[in-house]
Amino acid sequence: MNHADHVRLIGPGIDRGVGGHWADFGAGSGAFTLALRDLAGPNAHIIAVDHDRGRLRALHAEMARRFPGTRLQTLAADFAAELELPPLDGILTANAIHYVPWREQEALLRRWRAHLKPDARLIVVEYDADAGNRWVPYPVSFTGLGPLAEAAGFAEPVLLGTVPSRFLGRMYAAMATATAT
Numbered sequence: 001m002n003h004a005d006h007v008r009l010i011g012p013g014i015d016r017g018v019g020g021h022w023a024d025f026g027a028g029s030g031a032f033t034l035a036l037r038d039l040a041g042p043n044a045h046i047i048a049v050d051h052d053r054g055r056l057r058a059l060h061a062e063m064a065r066r067f068p069g070t071r072l073q074t075l076a077a078d079f080a081a082e083l084e085l086p087p088l089d090g091i092l093t094a095n096a097i098h099y100v101p102w103r104e105q106e107a108l109l110r111r112w113r114a115h116l117k118p119d120a121r122l123i124v125v126e127y128d129a130d131a132g133n134r135w136v137p138y139p140v141s142f143t144g145l146g147p148l149a150e151a152a153g154f155a156e157p158v159l160l161g162t163v164p165s166r167f168l169g170r171m172y173a174a175m176a177t178a179t180a181t
Contacts, residue, residue, distance in 0.1 A: 001031075001163065003031070003034060003035060003038070005163065006031055006032050006034070006035035007035045007038050007039060008161065009035075009125065009160065009161045009163060009171075009173045010032065010035055010036070010039065010092065010094075010123050010125065010160060010161075010173050011035075011039055011160075012160040012161065012173075012175075013121060013123045013158075013160045013173065013174075013175035014036065014039040014040055014090070014121075014123065015040075016039055016040075016041065017040070017041035017043075018040060018041065018043075019040055019041055019042070019043025019044045019045070020040060020043075020044060020045070020088075020089030020090060021044075021045045021047075021086055021087065021088050021089050021090075022036060022040060022044060022045070022046050022047070022088060022089060022090045022091070022092060023046070023047040023048075023049060023085060023088055023090075023091050023092070023115065024036060024046060024047070024048045024049065024091075024092045024093070024094075025049050025079035025091060025092070025093040025096055025112070026049070026050060026079050026093055026094065026095065026096025026097075026099070027048035027049060027050045027055075027056065027059060027074075028050055028052070028055050028059070028095075029055040029058045029059050029062070030048060030055075030058070030059030030062060030063065031094070032092055032094040032125060033046060033048050033059055033063070033072075033092070034059075034062065034063065034066060034067070036092050037063065037066075037067050037070055037072075038067070042067070042069065042070065044070070044071070045071040045073070046070070046071065046072050046073070047072075047073045047074075047075055047085060048072060048073070048074045048075065049074075049075045049077055049079045049083065050074075050075075050076065050077075050079070051076060051077065051078055051079075052076075053076045056074040056075075056076060057074075059072075059074065060072060060074055079093070079096060080099075080100050080104070080108055080111075082111065083115075085115050087115070087116070087117045088115050088116050088117065088120055089116075089117055089120050089121070090116070090120055090121040090122070090123065091112050091115065091116065091120075091121070091122050091123070092123045092125075093112075093122070093123070093124055093125070094124075094125035094126075095125060095126065095127075095171075097124065097126055097138075097140050098126060098127060098132065098136045098137060098138050098139045098140065099137065099138065100138060101137075101138055102138050105138070105140065105148055106148055106151050106152050109122070109148060109149060109151075109152030109153075109154070110152045110153060112152075113152050113153040113154065113178055116178040117178070118178060118180055119177055119178060120177070120178045121175050121176070121177055121178070122149070122154060122175065122176045122177075122178070123160070123173065123174070123175050124140075124145060124157070124173065124174050124175075124176070125171060125172070125173045126139060126140050126141075126142075126145070126171065126172060126174075127139040127141075127165065127167065127168040127169075127170075127171055128141050128142050128162065128168070128169065128170045128171060128172045129141055129168040129169060130143075130144060132168075133167075133168070135167065136167060136168060139168060142157070142159055142172045142174055145157050145174055145176070149176040153178060153179055154176035154177060154178055154179060155176060155177045155178075155179055156176070157174040157175060157176040158174060158175050158176075159172060159173075159174050160172075160173040160174055160175055161173050
């Protein structure tokens, strides 16, 4: 996948050019963070969270090269931990939830939900599988995301798009809106 593919996959869930405060949990070197910035526009403030400082440095450099002046904050931390963040308009997480054991995923989404403003969005990119492997140990299929998200305080997820993947068949992007608390 390239940048245009990333934008196309998550694009239906992000209003173009509206900015806002977003977090990317499990940002890595930022392929989807860059797509988020491309979609949300120059007024976006993005917090990229990943445990790998080197990948975050690479993201910071690439963001400065492609989108100079972007308000990007990097946070070297475990995205599954308790984090202090401002109220967010949205959370993006791509290929990250599948590292959290299934029994802990609802609690993870509840923690993330607590960071979101009312009607804010959770954008998930994941492998559409219910059984994992050593590289993707705990995938969440789109069908499985629905009950998980609803139990954590989100509306029923909407499928944004899918792409074939040589790992576990295909990937999907979905959006779930935070419900009133």
